[in-house]
Amino acid sequence: MSSRASKLFVISGPSGTGKGTLVASARKRLPHLGLTVSATTRSPRTGESDGKNYYFLSEEEFSHRVESGAFLEWAYVHGNRYGTLISEVEAKLARGHSLILEIDVQGALAVKERFPDAVLVFIEPPSLEVLRERLSGRGTEAAPELEQRLSDAKHELELACHYDARIVNDDLSRATDELVELIGVYERQ
Ligand SMILES: Nc1nc2c(ncn2[C@@H]2O[C@H](COP(=O)(O)OP(=O)(O)O)[C@@H](O)[C@H]2O)c(=O)[nH]1
Numbered sequence: 001m002s003s004r005a006s007k008l009f010v011i012s013g014p015s016g017t018g019k020g021t022l023v024a025s026a027r028k029r030l031p032h033l034g035l036t037v038s039a040t041t042r043s044p045r046t047g048e049s050d051g052k053n054y055y056f057l058s059e060e061e062f063s064h065r066v067e068s069g070a071f072l073e074w075a076y077v078h079g080n081r082y083g084t085l086i087s088e089v090e091a092k093l094a095r096g097h098s099l100i101l102e103i104d105v106q107g108a109l110a111v112k113e114r115f116p117d118a119v120l121v122f123i124e125p126p127s128l129e130v131l132r133e134r135l136s137g138r139g140t141e142a143a144p145e146l147e148q149r150l151s152d153a154k155h156e157l158e159l160a161c162h163y164d165a166r167i168v169n170d171d172l173s174r175a176t177d178e179l180v181e182l183i184g185v186y187e188r189q
């Protein structure tokens with residue numbers, strides 16, 4: 001029998017650093033890991049669907065949920081609002097499995113305050129040049145949004161010192177090994 005504790009893992013990093021890709025790759029090897037679906041006011045990208053990638057809300061709907069106390073945390077990121085719903089975390093933690101929250105640095109610090117045992121993992125790009133290539137290669141943002149995300153990245157990278165662990169997403173398979181190993185170590189503690 002494995003003795004695995006359920007833990008909260010918070011994954012952050014600049015836009016385009018590969019958080020989504022890396023988390024999906026790690027979850028193939030750790031299928032017990034849950035993933036919360038956040039709410040956001042940004043528009044869906046091609047291929048994204050409501051309730052799967054995000055709960056896509058209007059400004060009014062988002063404000064209503066803020067007022068009704070539905071969020072564990074929420075923040076403005078790259079000019080839009082994003083938030084973690086308490087209902088998502090509670091329902092998924094109740095299953096007794098570890099959970100990944102892919103949220104920004106403001107959200108990560110708020111979660112750590114509420115759950116001091118949460119493990120904060122920061123995903124770094126190999127360089128700002130590679131970050132630009134990945135973000136433009138993804139092709140999901142128009143030029144002004146892309147520049148805003150790259151400019152925000154510099155500030156986000158300065159906050160990596162607040163995290164429990166940092167992983168450079170250079171080679172995907174190597175970075176996946178590192179993330180899988182790290183999750184295993186914390187789950188065995
Ligand atoms: N605080 C907070 N940040 C979030 C949440 N959901 C997503 N984010 C962050 O919002 C930022 C933008 O996410 P997204 O628009 O999907 O773009 P991407 O990071 O380029 O894939 C990322 O840093 C996410 O980690 C949330 O629930 N709360």
Ligand SMILES: Nc1ncnc2c1ncn2[C@@H]1O[C@H](COP(=O)(O)OP(=O)(O)O)[C@@H](O)[C@H]1O
Binds near residue numbers: 135138172
């Ligand atoms: N290790 C990697 N090497 C090369 N390209 C990568 C790597 N990780 C992710 N990518 C690519 O970079 C782009 C951004 O990745 P994504 O997971 O969307 O980033 P994020 O979720 O951090 O915004 C995608 O096109 C993805 O395929």
